């Protein structure tokens with residue numbers, strides 16, 4: 001009962017709404033390397049290893065993560 005009181009006070013909570021919106025947009029946490037993405041590649045970064053997928057964007061199947069040196073080869077500078 002007590003926890004509902006501040007909800008029922010009538011005024012919306014802007015901070016709470018903003019958090020919800022951000023949460024929705026970042027439901028799927030993926031990291032993309034911009035310089036590789038600009039080369040038309042998938043550019044997904046495998047965060048645990050720091051490797052990058054250099055397959056074409058929207059490639060079928062799973063990502064093929066390569067090391068930083070190979071990623072540099074396809075990256076746009």
Ligand SMILES: [Zn+2]
Nearest residue numbers: 042044053063
């Ligand atoms: Zn990929």
